[in-house]
Amino acid sequence: MHPIEPRHPARPLLAKAAAATAIALAAFTFSTPAASAAPAAELTPEAVDAYMTDLHEASGVPGLSVVVTRGDAIVHAAGYGHDSDGDEITADSPFRVASVSKSFTAMAVMILAEEGAIALDEPVVDQLPGFDMADERVDQVTVRQLLNQTSGFSDTTIDVVELQDATSLEDYVARLADDALASDPGTDWEYANPNFNVAARLVEVASGQTFAAFMDERVFTPLGMEHSATRDEAVDPGLGYNNLFGLWMPRGGAVDGMLDDSGSGGIITSAADMGRWLITQNGEGAQLVSEAGLAAMHAPSAVHDYGMGWGVEPDGTLVHSGNLMTYNAVEWIDPESGYGIAVLTNGAGMADVTYTAMEALAAMANGEEPDEPKGDALAQIALAALTAAAIALGVVGVVRSRRWAGKRRGRPAWRVALRCIPVLLPAVLFLSYPALVSLISNGRTVTWPSVWYFALPLTLALLVAALAGTATAVARLIRLRSVGSAA
Structure with a gap:
């Protein structure tokens, strides 16, 4: 995506934002030695x-x-x-x-x-x-x-x-x-x-x-x-x-x-x-x-x-x-x-x-040394790992929903609702995804169909995280109602 004032005005907007996000996630998740520069x-x-x-x-x-x-x-x-x-x-x-x-x-x-x-x-x-x-x-x-x-x-x-x-x-x-x-x-x-x-x-x-x-x-x-x-x-x-x-x-x-x-x-x-x-x-x-x-x-x-x-x-x-x-x-x-x-x-x-x-x-x-040829493997690996982690966390959240509900039996509804907000944040992020990317793209409009193309790994990772969080929240509420009925 273009930064706010792009140096290269024609570089693809969504690609730059998606790549920047993926690279940041990759850098956070994995650490690899820097490649040496190719010979001149x-x-x-x-x-x-x-x-x-x-x-x-x-x-x-x-x-x-x-x-x-x-x-x-x-x-x-x-x-x-x-x-x-x-x-x-x-x-x-x-x-x-x-x-x-x-x-x-x-x-x-x-x-x-x-x-x-x-x-x-x-x-x-x-x-x-x-x-x-x-x-x-x-x-x-x-x-x-x-x-x-x-x-x-x-x-x-x-x-x-x-x-x-x-x-x-x-x-x-x-x-x-x-x-x-x-x-x-x-x-x-x-x-x-x-x-x-x-x-x-x-x-x-x-x-x-x-x-x-x-x-x-x-x-x-x-x-x-x-x-x-x-x-x-x-x-x-x-x-x-x-x-x-x-x-x-x-x-x-x-x-x-x-x-x-x-x-x-x-x-x-x-x-x-x-x-x-x-x-x-x-x-x-x-x-x-x-x-x-x-x-x-x-x-x-x-x-x-x-x-x-x-x-x-x-x-x-x-x-x-x-x-x-x-x-x-x-x-x-x-x-x-x-x-x-x-x-x-x-x-x-x-x-x-x-x-x-x-x-x-x-x-x-110009007689200079080029950077080492590379693709987006690191970003792809990072996003695949994050997607897998989201799936695992969603499964754990659903499985532990009964225990979570049991601990909160009898508590005020507003406190229970507040406890569900964190797991719903990925869903809010996903629903706002195109709008947020458009916001940081110097006014360019990014549509839902477009994010399912070259930004597909990032889009899928966000979707899985949203579904995992939503499933956890729904399971908790169902269990909470079940625990309340039993009481």
Whole structure:
């Protein structure tokens, strides 16, 4: 999850909160020696392959792919593991890249802006028929503010759950009519997917094409991205996976909103295709916009270090990651050195291995030692142990409920009720779980369906603890009534 003021604004919110919780629990429960750092390595094809092979083995993630570029060349592109059909992952295997899609949508908008079909600094309402909100400030929202996420859009004032049922980008935009802004346009930054879905609809209106057709004709084809699309009817990535206590399970039914043609997270692509994308983003190879247009997309806004679909780092590098419940991805470029890195996976656990890989490979590109490849095994073990402990405590609580009731026979009801509160606290925590995670997520809305995906081990541990505590409380009350009747 994002911390209150995220350094990497596109890192998955629930994943970060869940991972932090799990790691904290793991650290409390188990103690292991720190792994020694890997020896220094150059960013050669052999070094990249060696690291990714080790990471794939250490994490256990089913499928993983990577591409490293420099200048106008691909240094290394490869796949590791398998997809949900059992086929070997290659550099051409398609993956959902989730919020990495935002930089693609920004490119589509910039292409049309340079052709005069979209005005970046003019109000969206003047350029997009059917777009309106229950907030008069919407008339001030510009296209650039959408792409910089400074429009005032927020999960706290937009019903993102309702938006998940949208059947098209046009329908999506129409559903915003009864929503409001959280701040004056251009004054604050907040990560919100509706920004880029409205932008994708604007692409449709300005171009006279569907978002899918525009992306294929004006972005994918010119760059030679042959395994990329905006919907799985064109390129099928198969099912993704979630990790439950070390067991990777194929899962369907991603729940993070509309996927088909979604400007915020609908792109499907491969490592090899991402290589072509990184090359053009670094100003090399085939170019879709002018040098000034590319620079504008890489520049932070006046209120936050986020550009048009890119997080701008203090060292000048740019990064964006994404999560769609069973898929993780990350892209990174260094305009100064000309390096580019993208990592994709079809498995989402408590730790984001794509971000781990990106950080390690970026360190190697700078001649630094990468951290030891690892996954989320410690967190998975800790949560499995806590789940087992909750089950055991629940059984003990039920078995000892007769003795507990006997000791409290004849006591005032209010004192008995107070004694039951501690065992009911896990149930209160579980029922508040999505709301609490949303509260610490910088305003992002976390729904019940979403917590059953990559946060599954944590969710299950909390559920079992809630059920164990509730069963203990019910058993105590039943026994207390039985003891009272007998008396």
